[in-house]
Amino acid sequence: MTEPTRIDKDKVATSRRRFLREGSSMAGAAVIAGALGGGEALAASESSANLPPNVPEWMKTPGDPMGTQPYGTPSRFEKDVVKNIPKNLPQYLSASGRTPLQDLDGIITPNGLFYERHHGGVPTIDPAQHRLMLHGLVDKPLILTMEDIRRFPSESHIHFLECSGNPGYEKPYGKTASDLVGLLSCAEWTGVSLKVVLHEAGLQPGAKWVVAEGADAAAMTRSVPIEKCLDDALLVYSQNGERLRPQQGYPLRLLLPGFEGNMNVKWLRRLRVAAEPVYSREETSKYTDLMPDGSAREFTFYMEAKSIITRPSGGQRLIAPGFHEVSGIAWSGRGKIRRVDVSVDDGKSWHVAELQEPVLTRALTRFRLPWRWDGQPAVIQSRATDETGYVQPTLAELLAVRGENYYYHNNAIWPWRIAADGEVSNAHA
Amino acid sequence: MPMRELPIAAFAVFVLACATPAQAQSPYGIGRAATPAEIAGWNIDIDRYGNNLPPGVGSVGRGSEVFDQQCAACHGARGEGGIGEQLVGGQGTLTAANPIRTVGSYWPYAPTLFDYIRRAMPQNAPQSLSNEDVYAVSAYILYLNGLLPAEATLDARTLSAIKMPNRNMFVGDSRPDVKNPACMANC
Numbered sequence: 001m002t003e004p005t006r007i008d009k010d011k012v013a014t015s016r017r018r019f020l021r022e023g024s025s026m027a028g029a030a031v032i033a034g035a036l037g038g039g040e041a042l043a044a045s046e047s048s049a050n051l052p053p054n055v056p057e058w059m060k061t062p063g064d065p066m067g068t069q070p071y072g073t074p075s076r077f078e079k080d081v082v083k084n085i086p087k088n089l090p091q092y093l094s095a096s097g098r099t100p101l102q103d104l105d106g107i108i109t110p111n112g113l114f115y116e117r118h119h120g121g122v123p124t125i126d127p128a129q130h131r132l133m134l135h136g137l138v139d140k141p142l143i144l145t146m147e148d149i150r151r152f153p154s155e156s157h158i159h160f161l162e163c164s165g166n167p168g169y170e171k172p173y174g175k176t177a178s179d180l181v182g183l184l185s186c187a188e189w190t191g192v193s194l195k196v197v198l199h200e201a202g203l204q205p206g207a208k209w210v211v212a213e214g215a216d217a218a219a220m221t222r223s224v225p226i227e228k229c230l231d232d233a234l235l236v237y238s239q240n241g242e243r244l245r246p247q248q249g250y251p252l253r254l255l256l257p258g259f260e261g262n263m264n265v266k267w268l269r270r271l272r273v274a275a276e277p278v279y280s281r282e283e284t285s286k287y288t289d290l291m292p293d294g295s296a297r298e299f300t301f302y303m304e305a306k307s308i309i310t311r312p313s314g315g316q317r318l319i320a321p322g323f324h325e326v327s328g329i330a331w332s333g334r335g336k337i338r339r340v341d342v343s344v345d346d347g348k349s350w351h352v353a354e355l356q357e358p359v360l361t362r363a364l365t366r367f368r369l370p371w372r373w374d375g376q377p378a379v380i381q382s383r384a385t386d387e388t389g390y391v392q393p394t395l396a397e398l399l400a401v402r403g404e405n406y407y408y409h410n411n412a413i414w415p416w417r418i419a420a421d422g423e424v425s426n427a428h429a
Numbered sequence: 430m431p432m433r434e435l436p437i438a439a440f441a442v443f444v445l446a447c448a449t450p451a452q453a454q455s456p457y458g459i460g461r462a463a464t465p466a467e468i469a470g471w472n473i474d475i476d477r478y479g480n481n482l483p484p485g486v487g488s489v490g491r492g493s494e495v496f497d498q499q500c501a502a503c504h505g506a507r508g509e510g511g512i513g514e515q516l517v518g519g520q521g522t523l524t525a526a527n528p529i530r531t532v533g534s535y536w537p538y539a540p541t542l543f544d545y546i547r548r549a550m551p552q553n554a555p556q557s558l559s560n561e562d563v564y565a566v567s568a569y570i571l572y573l574n575g576l577l578p579a580e581a582t583l584d585a586r587t588l589s590a591i592k593m594p595n596r597n598m599f600v601g602d603s604r605p606d607v608k609n610p611a612c613m614a615n616c
Contacts, residue, residue: 350612
């Protein structure tokens with residue numbers, strides 16, 4: 001760890017909690033495998049007082065009264081399903097926390113488990129004192145209150161958000177799906193089209209970029225091409241039906257569907273319409289992709305097609321041979337997922353997986369493949385193709401072009417190794 | 430909530446209509462005009478040419494003092510890194526196995542240094558340094574990287590004139606850059 005730029009790299013993830021959670025995942029797998037296999041292995045180790053033919057204790061007394069939880073929280077039996085936050089970082093003001101992808105179903109990430117990445121901590125912003133300033137190459141520079149912003153026509157769309165450093169290209173790679181690609185989440189976002197607000201101010205000739213700035217202690221700044229701003233960009237105030245969480249930019253954030261997470265500026269306070277990008281620190285010294293020849297790609301906005309199997313995945317265990325559904329998520333910053341192929345024989349052959357509807361543009365898409373494990377060691381992996389025809393590459397294909405110093409935008413296929421005892425681990429580790 | 434919003438919003442429209450008739454013609458007439466003073470207070474963007482750099486001047490010598498007090502605890506006594514990033518050195522490492530990306534080895538534009546230090550540093554008290562001290566500490570970091578002499582001072586003009594060593598190494602996005610043949614059988 002001689003390279004200090006690694007300090008706030010996004011991929012560092014070691015967690016004692018992870019091992020605890022792996023333990024609970026194993027228990028979960030045991031329940032599933034036991035039920036599917038008709039076994040009662042787990043029951044033998046627990047009290048049978050609540051099992052048939054006995055009447056369970058929770059039926060013999062009233063439950064908690066209404067109002068016990070004014071804002072509901074998950075069952076205490078799910079207490080280990082939490083964000084995957086690295087231990088022992090030198091500092092936590094510029095750091096990230098990951099979504100436990102392997103513990104979730106469907107395509108929507110619960111707000112409390114949405115991944116986080118901040119560069120100057122999470123500010124506490126009074127919405128009554130928050131303002132959005134819109135200026136630069138506009139006819140009428142504007143100041144908007146949150147009440148103003150909520151008066152504009154609203155829209156809701158489901159989109160994923162992914163940090164571009166998710167994961168890096170060099171070892172050590174993580175153990176779980178969350179370690180690898182947990183800087184990824186998906187939500188229904190509600191807000192106003194940025195296009196509507198820009199037109200309210202009136203764009204002047206020469207308006208080619210919009211520089212967005214956050215009201216956090218990093219005053220995070222990124223430049224966005226005007227084409228994106230006039231396409232599907234949103235000024236968002238709600239996520240999954242409720243107001244944004246502070247960690248997600250309360251009271252207002254920019255959402256640029258399919259663009260790297262860092263550009264989706266949180267705690268948005270200012271939009272400056274400009275002829276050129278500002279070339280901020282975040283779009284020059286960071287979030288640029290270093291090539292083997294020493295050149296660096298800049299303004300690499302799109303998150304390309306990607307997928308990962310979340311079940312079974314690293315840290316989980318198949319307790320018995322037999323039926324196991326292979327399930328995972330696929331996404332592309334360039335549009336809809338067209339197809340996901342799954343291999344269960346170390347890439348020798350591939351099968352087209354079933355896609356769960358709805359298949360939405362720039363959103364997570366859940367895929368599934370029924371599978372009967374024969375109890376032999378196996379390597380399983382998924383490969384996404386998006387509507388542009390782009391196919392998710394292998395890590396070797398990416399490394400051959402980009403090398404290990406590229407750091408961002410790693411969308412490689414990620415294989416899981418299943419051992420004879422059912423233990424699932426990272427096949428690239 | 431809507432009950433509370435309505436009178437305020439109505440009042441805002443009323444004020445708007447009185448104060449700036451031109452805005453009443455805009456599609457929705459929502460919001461109010463931002464004044465030049467308000468914009469000047471918030472617009473801290475410095476572009477790669479140094480546009481919008483404020484008046485003031487700072488020396489390498491003064492920058493050394495500011496750095497010791499405000500920066501060294503995280504970035505090391507001479508910018509070698511610590512809790513905070515390494516700011517100095519790394520020239521010639523960008524093609525190596527462990528490239529060291531610093532202000533001197535990687536940053537393409539010097540005015541970005543002023544922009545970033547002013548908006549985000551020191552991490553415990555951003556936007557607390559005077560413009561003079563931001564110039565000074567920028568000068569000191571450039572000095573540590575061998576890009577300014579020890580007796581140098583910086584202002585808007587001289588900071589904008591500095592040509593960073595890695596300036597010409599940035600290229601556009603040429604992705605998609607890989608092609609997986611998507612083999613289905615006998616792969």
